[in-house]
Amino acid sequence: MTINRKDFLRTVGVLTGAASISTLNASIQHNVDLDRLGVLSDLTLCIGCRKCEFACNKSHGLPYESIDKYDDPSIMENFRRPTSTQHTVVNRYPEKGNNGLPLDVKVQCMHCEHPACASACIVGALQKDPKGPVTYDAAKCIGCRYCMVACPFQVPQYQYDNALTPILMKCDLCYDQNIKNGQLPSCVAMCPREVMVFGQRKDVLALAHERIRTHPDRYIDHVYGENEVGGTSWMYISSEPFENIDLPTLSYECPSHLTENIQHGIFKGFSGPILLFGLLGLAMKLYRKDEE
Amino acid sequence: MRQTNGINRNDLKFFTPGVIIITIFACLGIFSIIYRLIFGLGAATNLDGQYPWGIWIGIDVASGVALAAGGFTSSFIAHIMHRERYDVITRPALLTALLGYTFVAIGVMIDLGRYYWIWHPIMPSMWQGNSALFEVGMCVMLYVTVLYIEFMPIVIERFLGKVNFPGILSILNHTTEIILRIFNRFLSKSISLFIIAGVVLSCMHQSSLGTLMAIVPSKLHPLWHTPILSLLFLMSAFSVGIAMVIFESILASRSLKIPFETPVLSQYARYIPLLLWIYLFAKVLDMVSRDSYVYLQHVTLESSSFFLEMVLGVISPILILSSRRLRKKVPWLFTGAALTIFGVLLNRINVFVIGYSPPYATERYVPSIMEILVTVGLISCIILLYRFFVFHFPVHHAFKGKHYEG
C-alpha cells in the first residue's frame, strides 16, 4: 500500500468535513397534521368538582367511587399528581383565583407536539398520532421507564406493584374509545362548566387569545402550552402565573430536538460509525507499517 | 474434571476469607433479585413516579458500561496502535469487559418492568432510531457478542489439543477438536475486524449514554446538563478505561501473588493525565460558555458532589499521574487509577441520580436496602467469575494453572 501519513491526514480532513456537513443537514421530522386536535382548558371556569376524574377513571376501566363522593373537596387539601390508577387529578390553590376564590387546576398528559416521551421510548410504544394524541401500545413496552425520565411534565406513571405484567399509565385523550368514534374525550364531555374546549388546535388556540384579549382583567397574557417544549396539544389559560400553580416553567425548545439531532447527525446512513470503522482500519495498517 | 482442581503453580486456593465474604454478598444479591422477580419493582425498590431510575441504572448500567471501557481502550492500544508490549494486560482487560458487559445486561433485565421482552428492540418493527436508549441497547448487545468472539482465542488456546470430556462424552472429543480448529482458523483471519468493530461500537454507546440524559434539560442539574454531554461521556470513558486496566492489574497481581506489571502499567498510565486534561478543558469551556459555574456559589448536595467529582476524580489523578516518579511506584499508580475511576463513577451517579431532580418530588430518592444488595451482589458475582476464569483460563500470563503445562 502506498498510503503515507500525509495522505492519511488528508483523508481524515476530508472525512471529518463530510461528517460535519451531514450533521448540519440532519433535522428532525415532524409528522403532525395541520388540522390536528387540541384542548383548551380555561382554569378560571373550573370549580373543582372533580367530575372529570370520575369520568376518566370510569371510561378507562380504572377504580372509581360513586359520583357524589367526588364533591367532597377535602381530598384537595393535599397536592396530588397522576398515579398508576388515575390519569388525571384536580389540585386546588386557595385564593389564587379571581376575587379571592380558589383556583383549581386539572393536570394530565399535555400531549406534546414533539413529545419527549415518544422520542425517548426504546421500542416506539409511545407515538405522537398525526391527529394530536400521544398514544401508548402496551404490547411493545418493555418497561424501561425512560419515557418517565424524559417527560418534562412528569406525567407517565408505572405499575410498580405489578410484578409480572406492569404497564405504563397516562392519559390518551380517549383517542381509541371516544375520538375515533366522533365523541369528545370523557373529561371534556363530563365537565359541567365547559372548562375544556376540544377542537382543532389552531382553533382552540385562537379562542384562547380571543378570551385573553377581550378579558384582560380575567387572564394573564400567556397561553401555557402554546410554545412550551415546542408546543403541546393541551393548553391552559389562567388568572395566575403558571409557575404559581405548579406548571413548570419550560424552554420553548422541544427537549428531543437536541438528542434527535445528535442521533441523526451521527447515524445518518450509518456514516459516522462506518467512517470510524474505516479510519481505525487504516490506522491499524499504518501503525503496523510503523512497527516494521 | 481436570481443570477444576484449582491447584496451580502458586498453590493458591480459590477460597480465601475475602473471597468467602464476597461469595456471601453475591448470594444476598441473588436472593434480592429473586425477591424482585417475585414481588415486583415496587416491593424491592424505592422507585416511584418521580424517580423512575435509581442506582440500578445509575451504577449497574451506566457506571458498569463506563468501567468496562478497559476492554476497548486496551484493545485499541494493543491491537490498533500495535503496542504489543502491553499484551500482558490486554487479556485481563478483555475478561473484565466481558464480565462487566454481561452483568450490565443482567442489571438492565432486573430493572426492566417486562424483562422477558428485552429482545423487543431487536425487532425491526419496533426500531426507534430517535431514541438514544435504542442505540445504547443495540450497541451493547452487539458489543457483548463481539467481546465473546474476542475472548474465543483464549478459550481455544486453553482447549485446543487438550479436549478431553469425561466418560461417555469422550466420543465427542474429536468433533470438538475439529470445531475448535475451524474456529481458530476463522478467527485468526478475521479477528481484526471484530477488534475494530468493538472499538466502534464502544465509542457509539459510551457517548450515547450521555445523550440519554441530554433529553432532560429541565430535570438534570445545569452543572451536568450540556449539549456536549455525549462527548464528555466518551472522553471520560477513554480515561477510565485505561485506569481500570491499571487498577485491576494491580489488584489481580496482589491477590494472585504474581509480580506487578509495573513498567507496562506506568507507561500505560501516561495516557490518563493527557486524556483527563482534554476532558477538564472541555468541561471548563462548556461551563464558562453556559455560565453554569454560578451554581458553585452555594453549598448544595449537587455542588458538593460536583466539587468532589472534579477535585478528587479529575484534578488529583492528573497531578499524581503526571509525575514520572510517582508513576513508577505501585501505590501511587494505584491511587491515581483509583481516583480516576472514582471520578467517573461519581460522574455517572451524579448525572443519573444526584443531579436528577424531577419537578414534583417531595423527597429525594434514596436507594432501598434491596437495591443496594443487588448492586453489591452483581459486583461480587463479577469478582468471583473473574477469579474463576483466571484460575482456569490463560488470562494472566504469569499465572497459569498446572494444566497449561502439559
Ligand code: SF4
Ligand atoms: S406531557 Fe409527558 S407524557 Fe405527555 S406527551 Fe408530553 S412528554 Fe409525553
Ligand code: SF4
Ligand atoms: S417504559 Fe415502555 S413506553 Fe416508556 S420508554 Fe420504556 S418501553 Fe417505551
